[in-house]
Amino acid sequence: GENVEQHPSTLSVQEGDSAVIKCTYSDSASNYFPWYKQELGKRPQLIIDIRSNVGEKKDQRIAVTLNKTAKHFSLHITETQPEDSAVYFCAASTKAAGNKLTFGGGTRVLVKP
Amino acid sequence: GAVVSQHPSWVICKSGTSVKIECRSLDFQATTMFWYRQFPKQSLMLMATSNEGSKATYEQGVEKDKFLINHASLTLSTLTVTSAHPEDSSFYICSARDLHIVGQFFGPGTRLTVL
Numbered sequence: 001g002e003n004v005e006q007h008p009s010t011l012s013v014q015e016g017d018s019a020v021i022k023c024t025y026s027d028s029a030s031n032y033f034p035w036y037k038q039e040l041g042k043r044p045q046l047i048i049d050i051r052s053n054v055g056e057k058k059d060q061r062i063a064v065t066l067n068k069t070a071k072h073f074s075l076h077i078t079e080t081q082p083e084d085s086a087v088y089f090c091a092a093s094t095k096a097a098g099n100k101l102t103f104g105g106g107t108r109v110l111v112k113p
Numbered sequence: 114g115a116v117v118s119q120h121p122s123w124v125i126c127k128s129g130t131s132v133k134i135e136c137r138s139l140d141f142q143a144t145t146m147f148w149y150r151q152f153p154k155q156s157l158m159l160m161a162t163s164n165e166g167s168k169a170t171y172e173q174g175v176e177k178d179k180f181l182i183n184h185a186s187l188t189l190s191t192l193t194v195t196s197a198h199p200e201d202s203s204f205y206i207c208s209a210r211d212l213h214i215v216g217q218f219f220g221p222g223t224r225l226t227v228l
Binding site: 045101102 | 224
């Protein structure tokens with residue numbers, strides 16, 4: 001089955017700096033890659049996603065890049081703010097596997113004011 | 114956007130009892146619902162996938178007789194934790210998708226504490 005690795009597990013940045021989180025996946029058939037933000041005790045919130053036919057997608061301060069050949073994708077947050085502090089999860093899914101999501105281990109991001 | 118609700122938001126029960134958690138899609142028809150378990154400071158682990166009107170598909174290592182899943186309608190799936198034990202204490206989250214949506218919409222989660 002699919003395996004998703006996420007790095008780093010924790011990330012501390014100064015407010016205004018950029019944060020980058022990287023994920024690798026194992027199943028070359030994976031075709032959908034969402035990123036979720038989860039605050040303590042809350043549900044995961046979709047912040048951005050990308051499909052396998054696209055190499056990059058941007059939404060204001062958030063961007064995701066996908067390298068299908070290397071089977072890795074990354075989340076970039078620019079101009080970080082204290083409210084960006086949360087746990088971020090990457091995930092991958094394939095239609096063949098019923099679109100079920102396989103999650104990375106998560107990255108705890110702390111933005112210091 | 115698509116809204117998914119869960120009930121209850123938290124529950125405390127005694128060891129050996131059963132607990133039922135409901136997951137509802139409020140403004141769309143969920144052909145597929147997923148149940149996850151999340152232990153503190155860990156990632157979401159998929160427990161099972163349920164399609165409306167058919168038996169759930171359980172992930173490896175998840176006991177189907179302990180975690181009973183019913184998806185009787187396009188807007189409701191239930192997870193029953195039978196004979197709960199303290200090690201079943203966790204955050205249970207459902208998600209739902211319909212035929213035309215690639216992504217999943219998550220419920221707010223249910224925190225289960227078994228004493």
